[in-house]
Amino acid sequence: MILVVILIVLMLVAAVAAAIFKDLLSAVIASCIVSLIAAILFYFLQAPDVAMAEASIGAALVTAVFVIALKKSSRYEE
Amino acid sequence: MVNPVLLIAVPLGLAFSIPLFGFISRRIEKYIPVAGMLFNLVLSIILVPKVLQSPIVISIGGFRPPFCINLVAGTVGVFLSVVIAAMGFLVSIYSLSYIKEGATEKYHMLFLLLLTGATGVVLTGDIFNLFVFYEILCISSYALVAYPGSREGIEAGVKYLIQGALGSSLVLIAIALIYGQFGTLNMADIARNISSIHSMNIFLPFVLLIGGLGIEAAIFPLNAWLPDAHSSAPSSISAILSGIAIKIGVYAIARMVFTVFGISDTFLFLVTLGLITLLVGELSAFKQQNIKRMLAYSSIGQIGLIVFALGIATPGGVAGGLFQILSHALSKGLLFLAVGYMIYRTGSMEISSLAGMGKRMPFTSLAFTVGAFSLVGLPPFIGFSSKFMVIKAAMAKGSAIFVVLAALVLFAAIIEGAYFFRVVQIIYFKKSDNALKREEAPPTAIIPIAILVTLIIVIGIYPNFLIGLLNSAGSEFLNRVQYIRGVLG
């Protein structure tokens, strides 16, 4: 239970960080952390299928797509 | 046995197979949407007499309804799918020669999938399935708005996408809350159990659903994306977006209000909202100098009128709303299709640049005039019959407030008349500096435009053969008990 509380707090911190960072690459990494922690929570909530989907799609592929898009545009928020 | 699921499955299969046809010959690709929509049109017209007797309920996968997704092909659903297929068929013919630039095979696939998504929304009986088809509709419209790749197109696409995605997230939250309280996603099952739940607990999901779906329907405070999106899309897509897509949002809201939630307190709210949307849309349209933006704002106004008619919530009012959906789809579709080639010839969207069009493109100008008069509500066109039906239903309500509201609707029609007559006057009577050479639109554009003109006039003169269908649809839409019994037995 303590682990879950810590994970959720971490997840919210990462989400706030994604909102604050001016460097968009850092913000993308923060949102990737949100997805990863969400995947772990899905596993705790007895949803292994969803955990796999979130880890492979939500965390890995989405982050890759974001990074490619950042490379094609600008990295810093103005 | 004609099965309504074919209305969704066959166009989907055709859309998936367009690249395969492309390997054989690149020239067949663009005829696939025409074939798909023709199939849908024929099939849904065949279904009309059957559903007039009793609604067809189809379960998918062979399980009993609450445990599987079911389609409910009632009069309303089949009527709307006829409208979708007819408009889709005509516009896909128009697209054959209109769309030349960019990745055309992708355009044709997206076009077919957009209409399939719309058909799915009107036929489904499951709330999450509705969400999925709704997403197909929305995502393909985002892509098609951005399809020309111009600055305005991309900008409008971004705006539309962000607001639409926010709206679908709201819908998904509402679905989660509904599932948490009812343990089921079937609309009939939810409707059966909704009275057992305290109304405070369904208030938030209700608001979220109306808000989320209202973004796509462009109801008043949520319509910021529409003028940009509808004016910067290719004209064929504007015709579909104005003619079909926004009405699907209105249908979804009406389905939620009438069938799933059945809250009669919200009807007056809907009427007010519709009227505000109507006035805001028409007044904004009055100020526009850009012809496509003017048409887009006028769509907002017409959506308001449809919401107003549905909010009257008598069989007559709902029938009038459905008639207005048909009438607006035909008229606004015609206007966008006609304007498409006018803009193509002049290269400008300013209303003033249309001067002299009456001599340069006589047939297209005539068609534009017919569409404009029908939209304003002049006899003998279809717009007159539908507006007349809505106002009659509002009067039949009997209370003084509805008389005032009906007067406001007439006032909006006068504004509408003012700005449309201005355009018609410029087309025919303003002198143009350019050489007046006749440059009529190509036959693939003339044919759908001519069919639309014929439909507008014929239905306008003989509305009676539709009235029976519309009245049956109107009373079916309001009858929750029959819907629940039809699905769950």
Add this chain to the structure above:
Amino acid sequence: MRKFLAIVLLLILAVGIAQSIGKIPFGTSKTKVGRYYIDNGVEETGATNIVTSVVVNYRGFDTLGEVTVLFVAALGLGAVLALKKKKQENDELERASLVLTSGCKFLFPFILLFGSYIFIHGHLTPGGGFQGGAVIASAFLLIYLGCRERKINENGAKAIESLSGLLFVVIGLIGLAVGGYFLLNYLPKGIPNTLFSAGIIPIIYIAIGFKVGAELTGIIDNLMEAED
């Protein structure tokens, strides 16, 4: 001003949500449809993973729609980015180091194998077409990052996408022809917990796996090739 308005709006929403979520207790059973699936799912569909039987069979129509959504997005992305593809300028690209290149080449078949394992066993163990397809797409992503001169065959990807989508629809239509219901599970259910069981579920999940894999790869390909 804008931020202030946003916060006020969100506070109202938060209060509303807190009100209504209080009525949905956490951790208690409130399902009725789900209960039915757990009790009868194995018997009716032959899949031991109930989530799979819900995704592919009970709510298979949703899944058809969902595959279409991804298809639409891939198409739209292709159409938006279509105008000019980057020319062949592979020579200018900095070559990745030998270790990275050979490492990627070495890992690539194993990741593909893992991905296909996931979607072939979707009806028995956690995982399925979406997860397996995503894993396959990540294998191609690896190839893009590691061996930049390699390009996927676009026509091949398109053909796989179309054929697998078509297979899904056709399986459904056969069900309609055979038993009168779209997506009816008309193949023998077999013995639960064996690979060849659950009727049409594994076939559909394999089709979804190929389709999702091809589509996600196409999305990455289109984004990488787009002009800067």
Add this chain to the structure above:
Amino acid sequence: MTFLVDHIYYIGCFGLILIGMYIILAKSNLIKVIIGLSILDTGVNLLLIAIGYINGGTAPIFSRPGIEANGMVDPVPQALVLTAIVIGVAVLALALSLAIRLYRHYGTLNLRKIKGQKW
């Protein structure tokens, strides 16, 4: 305090939903807004799964014979979330492609600086 611990999952997903919406409404950079959409999606997915959870439940998979069916968590939200995740990815990919094109046209992703973008 026990209330908070009992509802910790709900708190987590509403936190995500609200943060995501705040980013969408208040931030001006398009990529930031898309990140907000992704966080919002994650929050909604977590909400659905949390609603389907049963205390002490097991995953709805009969991986070996003789598993107790009574304690299984609800499979329906899991199926819905699988769908929702894929839809989320589809929207994100399309949004990012539009962002790339927007940047090429305007040289900026700041929505307030782009003429016509009145939000």
